Amino acid sequence: MYSFATKAIHIGQEPDQISGAVIPPISLSTTFQQNSPGVHKGWDYSRSGNPTRDSLEKTISSLEQGKYGLAFASGLAATTSILHLFSSNDEVIVADDVYGGTNRLFSRIIKPHANIKFNFVDLNNINSLLTQINSNTKLIWLESPTNPLLKIFNIREICEIAKRNNIIVAVDNTFMTPFFQQPLLLGADLVVHSATKYLNGHSDVVMGLVVLNNDDLFQKLKFLQNGLGGVPSPFDCYLVSRSLKTLHVRMERHQENAIKIASFLQNSEKVEKVFYPGLPSHPQYELAKIQMRGFGGMITFTLKSDLNGAKKFLENLKIFMLAESLGGVESLAEHPAIMTHASVPIEQRNTLGISDTLIRISVGIEDCEDLIHDIEKALKLL
16 A cells, blocks of 8 residues: 555556556547447546546545545535535534534524434534434534634544444544545545635636445536536646645645744744644644644644734734635634624634634745744734
């Protein structure tokens, strides 16, 4: 079995059989010649399947230690397709801290239109999880680490509970990537990625990916991928395939910088609290060391200030760009309550601790001393 780095570069990226091109050509065709009606070489129409998309799906399934990969037009397109596995009156248990777009999709779109019930639960409280499970529960959806508070959940324990109750578990692995965490090996049924983030890593593609092992689930999701039509372009698939070849190098540097910056923030008199799973002060630090092979490049922290202070800090960063999204080679900073999680009801934000002084940063791969100096100068203005 090849190592992660070797698989990232070679699996799904075999040389072209006709020309011998080391880099497989992009297949832009929307349709494919058939030898006889219904007899083709594996592809008939690019929404249903495409050689370039197939290559990417093969690569990501290998990296996640899965059997099947499916590519979608965005992370939310992938999530929407998964939710179409379920019917009216079904119930879904959701980790209480999730991406704002996921919360909006579940609470304001799927729930009223499909009559599926979503129960938001702190999955670190196993008794709360057990209390919510009933005969209608069909799915447990979680992120670990969570967005934006970087909570870590015991994926193996949650999956064992789910298996005993015939419940599917989907883990959003966007923050960790398969380089640092492989949820299928911990018992998850579905691994979901916003490939827009670290997998692509260059802030120029919007895409979602799903990896799984179960044959029946794959056939259902493959049907939904085609039937709903939320698929990415061949060119975007090519870009993500290219980016995956450097994922291991980038993730190591993201983490290297993040550990240094988290330590700096923890020692700053202008910072109230730092959320980073690689710090011993993190509540689930010991679990993180067991469950993950690294701690990633995302840091969240609260300032000893107010909303105006948080805005002033963000407005005065020079290298960190004030922008949504994450996982690119460039460092980004944002205000979750106003930006990525604005769609989360204020009562829920307050309960979770998504306050006016909460800052989320995606640590890039620039020179770390420059990044620390950038943060230090902005903090001095508070």
